[in-house]
Amino acid sequence: MRKVFEEELNSLHSQFYQMGLMVSESIYLSVKGFVAHDKAIAEKVVNNDHLINEQQVKIETKSIELIALQQPVTSDLRRIITIMKACADLERMGDHAVNIAKATIRVKGNKKNLDIENDLAVMAEKVKKLVERSLTAFIEADVTEAKKIALKDDKIDQLAFELQKRTLNEMKKDSELIFGAANYIFVAGNLERISDYVTNLCEWIVYLESGKITELNTHNTLDNNVF
Template identity: 50%
Template sequence: MREIFSEELKNLHVRFSEMGMLVNEAVYNSVKAFVNHDRELALEVIQNDEAINEREVDIEKRSFEMIALQQPVTSDLRRIVTIMKASSDLERMGDHAVSIAKSTIRVKGKTRVPEIEEDIANMADIVKQMVEAVLKAYVQKNDQQARKIAQQDQQVNAAFQTIYDKCIAEMQRDPQTVIGSTDYLLVGTYLERVGDYVTNICEWIVYLNTNKLIELNTNNQEKM
């Protein structure tokens, strides 16, 4: 019976990792589509979101079944809860990728500002590295690395502030860029939120190893 449970738990880990890779690809492609004005790639991101949603539902279903039927011990229950919570964060990250893709379609043909688009691309690179790193930290159960990754969110916030300041200045300088700059702000906000969700996953990794939920980047105050 224990061997069956261990195999199911291993399978759950694999499904979560695969979902993480899908989300990372969605975030990367959504920004690539936005910066390159690639409508087709944006539509692909939107269409592929269904697969991410299905993964999240499947993981949740399997998790509840394992809890109900296997009655796992505390340490195993903590692993299952971590996967459930973190997969929910991944699903929301996928939603933000879709929002970025929709912005690509919406601003098609509008006045663009290459300098701000470059800033958005650089911000996306930071976020992409965070997503890849947090998935690796999860697989390795490395809570120390998770704490370091969470600190990178400060870079994301700083990048968003730069984009925000430039967008406001650009809208004041040239009214024709108002629509495009508004979407730049939205895309920057979506990326900033993805960074927040990565931090959430970092917190779940710490919880997995320490049985303590703490708010990273907020003076490490314990939540429970």
């Protein structure tokens, strides 16, 4: 029975990792579509969002089944609950990617600033890499790596702040840029929120190993109401 339970738990981890890769791809495509002004890519992100949501439901359903049927001991129960909580954070990251994609779809021939768009692409790549690193750290239960990743969130916050400030300055110089540039601020804000959820994942890794909620950044979005 224990061997079967371990196999099911490993399968749950694998499903979580696959969901994470789906989210990472969604983030990448959403910004790619925005920078390239490619509505077809943006629509793909929006249309595929249900796949991420369905994966979350599958993981949560399987988690509940394991708890109900296997009656796991405390350490195993913590692993299952951690996956459930973490996949909810992944789903929210996917929602922010959809927000970025929708910004691409609603933009119609507005004046653009290619330098700012390039900076958004660079910021997005950094966020995507943090998502992927956090997924690996989660699967490997690597607390040391999780803490290192969480420290990067402040840098993402700074990038968002600088980009938004720069965008506002450009809007003041050129009124024709106002509507299009407002989307730059919106996209940067969504990328910053994704980074916050990466910090959440890192905190779940620490919780998984220690059983204690530890805030790795004081401004994150972690729900402290856990087992």
